[in-house]
Amino acid sequence: MSLHELKIKKLSLAYFFLLPGLSYGILTSRMPSLKGQIEALDSDIGFLLLSFGLSGVLSLSMASFIIRIFSATSILKLAVFLFIAGDCALGLCQNMLQAVICMITIGFAFGIIDVCINILGIRLESTYQVSCMGFLHGAYAIGGLGGALLGSLCAAFNLNLFINYTAIFFIYSIFTFTAFSHLITKTKEQTETKNKDKNKARIWASLPLFIICLGLLNGISYAIEGSMAEWGSILLHEEKGASQSLSALLYAAMCLSLTMTRLVIDRIRSKVSDYKILLTAACIVAVTTLAGLHATNPYLCLLLFCLMGIGAAPVSPILFSKAGAQKTLNAESATSIVAAISYSGLLFFPPFIGFMAQMYTLQIALHIVIIFALIIGAGSFLIRHVDIKNGIVRKY
Numbered sequence: 152m153s154l155h156e157l158k159i160k161k162l163s164l165a166y167f168f169l170l171p172g173l174s175y176g177i178l179t180s181r182m183p184s185l186k187g188q189i190e191a192l193d194s195d196i197g198f199l200l201l202s203f204g205l206s207g208v209l210s211l212s213m214a215s216f217i218i219r220i221f222s223a224t225s226i227l228k229l230a231v232f233l234f235i236a237g238d239c240a241l242g243l244c245q246n247m248l249q250a251v252i253c254m255i256t257i258g259f260a261f262g263i264i265d266v267c268i269n270i271l272g273i274r275l276e277s278t279y280q281v282s283c284m285g286f287l288h289g290a291y292a293i294g295g296l297g298g299a300l301l302g303s304l305c306a307a308f309n310l311n312l313f314i315n316y317t318a319i320f321f322i323y324s325i326f327t328f329t330a331f332s333h334l335i336t337k338t339k340e341q342t343e344t345k346n347k348d349k350n351k352a353r354i355w356a357s358l359p360l361f362i363i364c365l366g367l368l369n370g371i372s373y374a375i376e377g378s379m380a381e382w383g384s385i386l387l388h389e390e391k392g393a394s395q396s397l398s399a400l401l402y403a404a405m406c407l408s409l410t411m412t413r414l415v416i417d418r419i420r421s422k423v424s425d426y427k428i429l430l431t432a433a434c435i436v437a438v439t440t441l442a443g444l445h446a447t448n449p450y451l452c453l454l455l456f457c458l459m460g461i462g463a464a465p466v467s468p469i470l471f472s473k474a475g476a477q478k479t480l481n482a483e484s485a486t487s488i489v490a491a492i493s494y495s496g497l498l499f500f501p502p503f504i505g506f507m508a509q510m511y512t513l514q515i516a517l518h519i520v521i522i523f524a525l526i527i528g529a530g531s532f533l534i535r536h537v538d539i540k541n542g543i544v545r546k547y
Contacts, residue, residue: 196381226267425531
């Protein structure tokens with residue numbers, strides 16, 4: 152296939168990485184508005200995030216089986232429309248029950264989309280023998296940036312969440328069907344899936360510790376991004392004295408650094424070992440988070456959390472790429488396992504921070520992000536001597 156075809160397929164797939172980022176950017180930037188709209192406490196917000204995570208884990212547990220029957224592309228189409236419907240409905244919620252139902256719907260669709268787009272990204276890397284997960288995850292960050300900026304703009308003009316969601320998804324839907332038509336559909340690896348599934352019991356019995364650790368580390372990465380994204384705007388508004396429009400910019404600032412870093416991370420990986428990248432990233436997250444939590448000026452706090460995104464950016468693309476490159480499991484199974492374990496980060500930690508904030512203060516609760524960063528730094532030693540690229544084990 153030509154280079155032009157590769158670019159078209161990369162951009163088409165990146166379009167669907169953009170969607171969850173777009174939604175997540177709006178949600179996190181407008182969290183203070185949602186909290187006021189449904190008259191929720193910090194613990195209620197924690198429960199909302201818990202319901203989102205639980206439904207995501209449920210969909211992830213089903214994703215691999217469903218995708219083997221209907222294909223990742225077909226399931227992605229259904230999940231995208233369910234996701235958009237749930238988001239728009241969330242903007243109309245007036246009480247906690249309605250919000251929980253919407254968050255369950257969004258979480259279920261989010262989990263399916265997460266697995267599908269990462270599987271398609273791994274197939275793209277395998278088919279064209281290129282590294283593109285950084286670029287694709289960069290598209291997610293671009294979506295988050297756009298959603299957060301729109302959320303901040305709507306907050307400044309006092310517009311409600313429903314207008315926020317419907318406006319952006321109306322624009323997004325214009326190119327959706329065109330993007331679907333250019334997604335990669337089948338690879339040699341996919342045709343071998345049934346043969347591998349015959350040995351499923353043996354595979355699970357010998358499931359590599361490497362895959363499990365990738366999932367745990369990625370879950371911690373999700374927890375870092377999710378904790379700061381979902382609670383950072385509330386921290387700025389309620390404890391740092393920032394306005395709603397300024398606090399809504401926090402996730403946009405994070406996404407800006409996430410985007411810039413992820414768009415260049417594929418090139419950096421070709422020259423620097425993944426171990427060094429992850430260790431450096433962990434140090435950046437720990438230092439900037441500690442400084443940001445203790446900064447008294449909301450603008451300085453915003454800047455430090457923006458810099459934190461540089462450290463958080465490379466973790467997830469590297470871990471998913473390594474999961475897809477190993478040959479013990481097929482891409483569908485490996486991605487589903489890593490994603491399912493990863494969702495423990497979204498499932499437990501952002502809600503846990505809500506409960507901790509209720510007991511102590513939000514600023515104290517968010518210190519757990521520093522501990523997460525140290526764990527990722529320690530976890531980077533897992534791949535210090537072994538790097539997996541296109542199924543080849545390379546020793547450093």
